Amino acid sequence: MEPKENRAEISSLRIDKSRKFDDRPKSNVWRYLLAAVGIVVLILVYFQFREKVVPSTKVQSTSVILLGGSDATADLVATGYVVAQRMAEVASKGTGRLEYLGFEEGDTVSAGEVIARLDNNDMKANLNVAAAALRQAEVDTLNAGRDFRRRKALLQSGAITNAELELSETNYNNALARVQGSAAAVTVAEVNLENTFIRAPFNGTVLMKNADVGEIVAPFASSASSKGSVVTLADMNSLEVEADVNESNIVKVQIGQRCEIVLDAYPSVTYAGHVKKIVPTADRSRATVLTKIAFDEIDKKVLPEMSARVNFFTKQEDTTSAEVNAIAVDKEAITSRNGQSIVFRIDGDRATAVPVTTGRELGRLVEIISGLSQGDQVVLSPPGKMTTGQKIELSS
Numbered sequence: 001m002e003p004k005e006n007r008a009e010i011s012s013l014r015i016d017k018s019r020k021f022d023d024r025p026k027s028n029v030w031r032y033l034l035a036a037v038g039i040v041v042l043i044l045v046y047f048q049f050r051e052k053v054v055p056s057t058k059v060q061s062t063s064v065i066l067l068g069g070s071d072a073t074a075d076l077v078a079t080g081y082v083v084a085q086r087m088a089e090v091a092s093k094g095t096g097r098l099e100y101l102g103f104e105e106g107d108t109v110s111a112g113e114v115i116a117r118l119d120n121n122d123m124k125a126n127l128n129v130a131a132a133a134l135r136q137a138e139v140d141t142l143n144a145g146r147d148f149r150r151r152k153a154l155l156q157s158g159a160i161t162n163a164e165l166e167l168s169e170t171n172y173n174n175a176l177a178r179v180q181g182s183a184a185a186v187t188v189a190e191v192n193l194e195n196t197f198i199r200a201p202f203n204g205t206v207l208m209k210n211a212d213v214g215e216i217v218a219p220f221a222s223s224a225s226s227k228g229s230v231v232t233l234a235d236m237n238s239l240e241v242e243a244d245v246n247e248s249n250i251v252k253v254q255i256g257q258r259c260e261i262v263l264d265a266y267p268s269v270t271y272a273g274h275v276k277k278i279v280p281t282a283d284r285s286r287a288t289v290l291t292k293i294a295f296d297e298i299d300k301k302v303l304p305e306m307s308a309r310v311n312f313f314t315k316q317e318d319t320t321s322a323e324v325n326a327i328a329v330d331k332e333a334i335t336s337r338n339g340q341s342i343v344f345r346i347d348g349d350r351a352t353a354v355p356v357t358t359g360r361e362l363g364r365l366v367e368i369i370s371g372l373s374q375g376d377q378v379v380l381s382p383p384g385k386m387t388t389g390q391k392i393e394l395s396s
Helices: 004-011 029-053 121-157 162-194
Strands: 057-063 065-068 076-084 087-090 096-101 114-118 197-199 204-209 231-234 239-246 258-263 270-283 288-295 307-312 325-330 335-337 340-347 350-355 357-362 365-370 377-380 390-394
Touching: 057 325, 065 365, 076 288, 076 357, 114 231, 121 162, 239 270, 239 307, 258 288
Parallel strands: 057 390
Antiparallel strands: 057 377, 065 325, 076 239, 076 307, 087 231, 096 114, 114 197, 204 231, 239 288, 258 270, 258 307, 270 288, 325 365, 335 340, 340 350, 340 377, 350 390, 357 365
């Protein structure tokens, strides 16, 4: 028989059947599963609303346009401005208060006609003083001449000495010199008076009135309160178009080459012209050469400083009636990626990179041979980091 102590220890080692299976520690699998599902939901929400969260790039747009007629058949197109070859800011050689102004903008004047006049009362007074001094010198000369002739006769009779005759001759010569000096003073006074009259240097039209009656006019406008010129005058028969041609295309331009001029103000009106001059120097900063295009015929619609487009033709046949079309886009819309010319077409609120094949430079436009269609909207001056699919917003 075992002792009671040992039996108690053995009974303590028995399995407690009162404990249930559910009392075991639970697994963490469900927690991990719920976390994974939450992450997937967050990812889906991100991709769903990412379009609204990503900021858009503000850009400007331009359209692909269709060119027809001479615009499409021209071998070279350049842009420029109408410039009067005879134009002057008419000013006064004297300084004074403007007393009279006889013309306004748009009025025509003839060469030598008085446009304006300065207050010249002081100049008139100076002229009167100089004229009086001249008359006095002439009287003194007359008296000195009479005295000299009398003394010559007295010398022959022995009544006077040679010294007295020489003194009389000296007085006579001095009087003659004073006459010349007084005459010169009168001329100076007349010139000063004439300088108060502002005359037209050539036949022309007043483009701008730069001073009003009562203002001070100075030759070089040395004072902030004075005016340097009274009017701006231009010879409207000397109007020409000055157009900048890219130096890489200047080989296509020759003296006498026929051109067609289209003013931006009247896009449906064309003017025949020809190349009058190629300025023999290039603009280093813009890599262009200035050309001057003369009008074969001109009308009153053509005004100085109007912007114009010039179509240069090298072929002799009449191209105005040719049924030739071309599409073009602003050259600022074309950029380069990996050596390829591309534009970014606007598709809704996205930009799509489209490779293009370019042709002739047509002033501010570039001919598009392939890659775009008429009416396509493209990004103007696209940022260097723009990519396909980038969200954009058109700036107003």
